[in-house]
Amino acid sequence: MVGYTRRQAIAASSSFVSASLLAAPSLGQGKSRVVIVGGGFGGASAARTLRDIAPDIDVTLVVATETFSTCPFSNLVIAGEIPMSQITFGYEALISAGVSVRRGVATEIDAARNMIVLEDGEELSYDRAIVSPGIDLKLDEVPGYDAAATEVMPHAWKAGAQTELLRDQLAAMPEGGTFLMSVPNNPYRCPPGPYERASLVAHFLGKSNPTAKIIILDGKDSFSKQPLFVEGWERLYPGMITHVPFAENGGVLNVDPAAMTIETAFETFKGDVVNFIPPQRAAEVLLRSGLGGDGDWCPIDEATFESPHAPGVHVLGDSAVVGDMPKSGFSAAVQGANCAHVVASLLRGAAAERGVLLNTCYSFVAPDYGISVAGVYRVNGEGRLASVKDAGGTSPVGANDDFRQSEADFARSWYTSLTRQIFG
Amino acid sequence: MFRSLIILALICAGGAGLAQDTSAEITAESCAVCHNDSATAIPKIGDRSFKELTDTLTGFRQAGSTVTIMHNFVAGLTAQEIEDLARFLSRKEEN
Numbered sequence: 001m002v003g004y005t006r007r008q009a010i011a012a013s014s015s016f017v018s019a020s021l022l023a024a025p026s027l028g029q030g031k032s033r034v035v036i037v038g039g040g041f042g043g044a045s046a047a048r049t050l051r052d053i054a055p056d057i058d059v060t061l062v063v064a065t066e067t068f069s070t071c072p073f074s075n076l077v078i079a080g081e082i083p084m085s086q087i088t089f090g091y092e093a094l095i096s097a098g099v100s101v102r103r104g105v106a107t108e109i110d111a112a113r114n115m116i117v118l119e120d121g122e123e124l125s126y127d128r129a130i131v132s133p134g135i136d137l138k139l140d141e142v143p144g145y146d147a148a149a150t151e152v153m154p155h156a157w158k159a160g161a162q163t164e165l166l167r168d169q170l171a172a173m174p175e176g177g178t179f180l181m182s183v184p185n186n187p188y189r190c191p192p193g194p195y196e197r198a199s200l201v202a203h204f205l206g207k208s209n210p211t212a213k214i215i216i217l218d219g220k221d222s223f224s225k226q227p228l229f230v231e232g233w234e235r236l237y238p239g240m241i242t243h244v245p246f247a248e249n250g251g252v253l254n255v256d257p258a259a260m261t262i263e264t265a266f267e268t269f270k271g272d273v274v275n276f277i278p279p280q281r282a283a284e285v286l287l288r289s290g291l292g293g294d295g296d297w298c299p300i301d302e303a304t305f306e307s308p309h310a311p312g313v314h315v316l317g318d319s320a321v322v323g324d325m326p327k328s329g330f331s332a333a334v335q336g337a338n339c340a341h342v343v344a345s346l347l348r349g350a351a352a353e354r355g356v357l358l359n360t361c362y363s364f365v366a367p368d369y370g371i372s373v374a375g376v377y378r379v380n381g382e383g384r385l386a387s388v389k390d391a392g393g394t395s396p397v398g399a400n401d402d403f404r405q406s407e408a409d410f411a412r413s414w415y416t417s418l419t420r421q422i423f424g
Numbered sequence: 425m426f427r428s429l430i431i432l433a434l435i436c437a438g439g440a441g442l443a444q445d446t447s448a449e450i451t452a453e454s455c456a457v458c459h460n461d462s463a464t465a466i467p468k469i470g471d472r473s474f475k476e477l478t479d480t481l482t483g484f485r486q487a488g489s490t491v492t493i494m495h496n497f498v499a500g501l502t503a504q505e506i507e508d509l510a511r512f513l514s515r516k517e518e519n
Binding site for chain 1: 450455456
């Protein structure tokens with residue numbers, strides 16, 4: 001029996017319509033070309049979907065690195081539960097599917113000339129571009145937290161070497177030491193991520209260093225899945241995690257990597273390990289190219305992902321303001337698939353059809369204790385991609401151990417499916 | 425363009441309208457992210473009939489929070505969307 005995959009569903013359903021329509025008049029002079037920037041969930045999902053639904057469109061995917069390490073499940077790496085290799089994926093499957101994968105760093109989106117400019121000087125021309133390069137960290141924002149400081153107080157908010165650095169620092173933390181975290185105000189990548197991290201660090205310390213403490217300095221007063229996290233912390237790690245909301249710290253003023261301290265408006269905190277997650281913004285290439293307007297993130301037409309500042313360029317994932325959807329890998333994957341349909345339609349002169357978009361996000365409070373949040377989004381009458389009322393929400397507070405175990409199992413399944421769908 | 429419309433009309437004749445179909449296909453992209461792999465704890469949905477899918481999805485409305493997530497999704501879909509989605513997901517079996 002064959003399992004459901006998007007590719008099978010597509011092959012067997014209405015989308016054979018797409019193929020028959022690809023010889024639309026506007027495409028008379030050879031194949032259309034879509035250039036996609038960003039090899040994460042958003043870009044790779046868009047590339048894979050376009051390959052599936054629009055065989056007559058050339059797809060080039062520009063990726064900055066040879067492999068992609070996922071932020072989802074990177075907290076399990078930090079806690080020593082799984083190796084980096086388990087969250088690292090290559091682009092072989094995309095290449096096999098017919099995507100031209102180009103290793104390079106985009107330095108400019110030139111919408112006036114329909115060109116993506118790469119660092120090595122090459123220019124890639126496109127009929128439509130999809131850009132999903134993720135976040136950049138605002139290293140200039142908090143005094144003392146510069147590039148050098150990231151090597152002492154890792155952010156580990158882009159998975160890779162930073163993840164391993166924080167993992168190694170945690171493993172070497174002195175007995176009874178303090179793991180100090182700083183979490184920015186919204187918006188930032190993966191809203192529940194810092195609290196999952198605190199949970200899994202507590203799980204690790206509970207085994208090896210049970211008198212150690214975790215302090216979370218928060219740039220806001222409440223956070224994603226808070227009742228579920230707090231319930232789990234009280235059950236599994238009583239007294240170990242202290243969450244200091246913005247109202248009780250007044251905001252971070254500066255950091256001192258030499259002293260391993262974070263100074264807030266009310267108090268200075270010292271850590272044996274410091275995980276400083278700085279404020280974020282859309283990837284530099286987008287802001288430099290004017291796609292952010294006056295802001296830190298890229299506004300889009302929420303029905304088509306097209307930038308109002310760059311006609312023909314569609315922005316999705318963490319870089320963009322995609323209605324009410326959170327900045328998550330799953331959201332980016334769903335947006336990438338959706339945007340592929342939009343772009344394929346537009347290139348054959350048809351209107352962009354919209355369906356419902358879903359987001360699911362699991363977090364581990366412990367490796368056998370999962371929690372989740374779900375969201376349903378659709379474009380409303382004002383053109384906003386809005387959360388559907390009375391739908392979505394978190395899994396229940398007060399559920400028993402079997403329920404939490406099943407959510408942990410689902411979390412692993414969710415990750416396997418998500419990554420296999422795109423990279424497998 | 426007119427030729428395209430004729431092709432569309434022919435293809436859609438006797439089935440659901442293209443708009444519904446495309447919309448269901450796009451919604452199904454979200455479903456596929458989790459439900460595409462048989463080797464996981466999440467059930468695959470590729471071998472279900474139209475009736476089974478409709479019954480299951482509608483059943484999540486009543487199930488409420490005894491399930492972990494699906495009731496939160498189904499609450500955001502209309503009855504028509506559930507039907508279109510179930511038709512889309514089950515149809516590939518016929519091919």
